[in-house]
Amino acid sequence: MGSGVAGLSAAIEASKHCSVLVVTKDKIDENNTVYAQGGIAVVLSAGDTIVKHIKDTLDAGQGLCDKAAVKTVVSEGPKRVHELIEWGAAFDKEDDRLIFTQEGGHSFPRIIRAQGDSTGREVEHALIRLVKEYKNITVLEHTFATDLITRDGICHGAIVWHAKKGTTLIWAKRTILATGGCGQVYRETTNPDVATGDGLAMAYRAGAVLQDMEFVQFHPTTLYIAGAVRFLITETVRGEGGILRNKRGERFMPRYHQQAELAPRDVVSQSILKEMQKTDHTNVYIDVRHIPRERLYTRFPKIKEICDSFGIDIAKDLIPVRPSAHYMIGGIKTDQFSRTTVRQLYACGEAACTGMHGANRLGSNSLLEGLVTGYTAGKDACESIQKSVRKLVPYTIRESMGLSKISWLDLNDIRNSLKSLMWRDAGIERDERHLLEAEEMIEMWGSYVMDKEFSNPTGWELQNMILVSSLIVSSALKRKESRGVHHRTDYPETDNIRWKKHITWVL
Template sequence: MTRENIFKRYQVSFDSKTLQHIFTDTLIIGSGVAGLSAAIHAAKGGSVLVVTKTAINENCTEHAQGGIAAKLSRNDSFKRHIDDTLKTGQGICDDEIVSGVIREGPKRVKELISWGAKFDKENGKLVFTKEGGHSRPRILRARGDSTGKEVEETLINVVKRNPQIRVFEHTFALDLLVSKNTCDGIIAWRSREGKILIWAKQTILASGGCGQVYRETTNPEMTTGDGIAMAYRAGVKLQDLEFVQFHPTTLYVAGAERVLISETVRGEGGVLRNKYGELFMSKYHPGAELAPRDIVSRSIVHEIRRTDHTHVYLDVRHISKEKLRTRFPKIKKLCASFGINITRQLIPVHPSAHYMIGGVKVDQNGRTSMKNLYACGEVSCTGLHGANRLGSNSLLEGLVFGYRTGSMAGMELGVKKEDLPPRSFEEPSKSYSYSELDLEDLKNSLKSLMWRSVGIEREGKHLKEAIRNIKHWSKYIISNEFSSPLGWEIQNMLTVSLLISSAAFMRCETRGVHYRLDHPGTDDKHWKKHIIVYNGKYGFVR
């Protein structure tokens, strides 16, 4: 199926003859768990340059609270973890990928520990907790509820000690440089130098997700879908973009960011109550508070609607004060800053966009459909998550595929030792200039539209409305040429939003995180398959 392609190839005009050129063996876009893991392993084969849009530690990994799911306990098994992942993925996981990642996971976690990561212990032994969808406690945590921060700081320390790795912070990756379906690097922008060309023998996309396309999101401000958008403009195959995971419990206080209240809070005994103080999860699912995330999110939405209220409440008052202090110090401090004493008061919570399950389609080694281009982490679609991600499998995936893509890039460098000559690239200006554009207003309008029409519950007529509005905005935003990150980010957000909405409209069933009010049943006969998109064309693969 072919759809109208309203997107231009490059975001900016440029001439390679007039720009600064930078060379590296491996280029990595992104500095979260996947990107830095890839950098460490790619450095074994040659020089590495990591570019990141903001500071090196400003990413979703840094904010991750819950932990890493891995079979490290004697009371667990690979089979149980595999079965839990497949069950949560609702029939469209890649079985081979699931088995491979889960079996390789403990090795990557032990490697992380050898690099200095300190996970929480009791009596000298690692502590494991349980989250929704998991049949056994297998989630490793660090600093109580700051696992991501421990992981990120460990990886940054390893990267800084490696002379083969350079890091360019505050560098906006604009577009992939491509000739004959081969990636040669990127055009990027830095505030001092302006546009620059970075040439690389191997490029690894690890730029994270796109939660900022939604009004309510747990994601930090930089997660605007840049990697997915630049891959689409370059003609790289994308998959499963209709599947966006919404986290059930984020702090819902006027004026506060939608900060995640980790699922491990429910794993440690926290319960959900409606505005009348009633427990309600058991009537929606036998797993109650530990049901898969998609079910908990929809149950909360139903309860909010039923009780005519704006949110529900997370109750941890029955958990000991000492346990709350040691287990959830970050959450306790955060709530206290808004006058909520979690030992005595209920925590107001509401679902928010949390994780992009779809992304750049890759194989078991992280290779994309384009030569010399890899992808790992949230920007990629590996097949591990299917239609719904099992909690704490994302950091695991980042470690495993960071290792795989970095190692493969390093190996390729050993085979191809010749230098990469710069090619002549020119993108003449073809844009129209629209004056008096209020970009912040458009950004807020897009986020509200996506939340309203392409959120937790979806319906064909509202998806059509979303597609129509996004196309209208795109006609005068995409065609424009901007000179600063805000404009480029909004172009990327429009691109990703249209791709999500279009895939959601096409999938006429309910599966995992994709819930259609007008198609409430799961249809294996027609829809046990994946939606692929590239170059404005849509296709299917089972």
């Protein structure tokens, strides 16, 4: 389930010996991967080493990374990227050599990109082309997965819904969740509409362990124009020399961190928020006017195009930006084989919590993790099927009608209220009073939404968003310290004695 970099990587690897069905709730290329401007962090350049990349990842994770998971992803990354290039993915080159750029938290230029700021789209379309060539991979688009089919702690497939075909039971020997994150639970987000945390909610209801749900990463810089869709201004803009300025035109990042604009994302996001509060302004600005025009237009064609549409010439004008919810670091707990705690159920990509990112994801590590964990999930799922003697035997499912009938509810109003509440009370800065307020409000909305039986994705998505939001808020309330992307103003220090550990949830 899911058709981003992790889902398609899993499908391709599993299809070598098994038949594969890919289920995606929208069209195959509508997912977070396609919108990923940033590149892939991978050790391919002279002078860079696996050890350096591992250290940078561990430093960003602030004590909560799984070192074995980090080593596996970083070490396997070059193989998977070479494979991707063989499949036709074209990354930016100069004199027939890959171009490497540097982002915040990285000690070395190791980020490869495609078409300047369209890396995700290039990766996704390369994978889609390959998927279409495999006769034993079937793709169901515009198909919403409502729940997993489980019995005795074993997953046997999923229940899905299509507008024309209705509800269908899909029986599977192995099920892989690659459903992405949950950025849509926040009002300000870089995520597309499909990112409503459906896989996280399904896994939780099926009895899988979820971990690190308090760690939601906020991207420091998204284009901020009132009324416009939030558009990501990739971190590489700062890597190329972009300077952050407040409304008075002052450069402020050197006051907050020695790496200034190249500080880790959590530091930059929190610093921008402080400047907005100090100057009583809705945003700050990125200044790239000192970078040669030709280089700007060549490196960031998509950003240029979007800014042009709002009358902003990036070579002459400041770009208004502010932070937005970007990436779910936590998720469905998995082991080194991408297995969840529910038998025959796997998770990979942003939906999974592999331990790779700890308390703060290092920039451009997500596409890398998606490639590696997707490959791992597909490989292990396929191999375990070949070793198993157990046959796939569908069983009778009785429909339960215990849910309440739908009373009059304005689902869009509840959804918008939830998103505003999460942004206000469980956003970049958190404290006990606001988190308790959020917990109370979410519980109230849940009391008249969660027991209703809906017949379309609008209601199902809202139920999933309420469940995921509840887990985020409860986790944030429980972790009484500040670490990585989790910043408690009432507990501003990192507490390694009591909180250098993970928070897990299971139904």
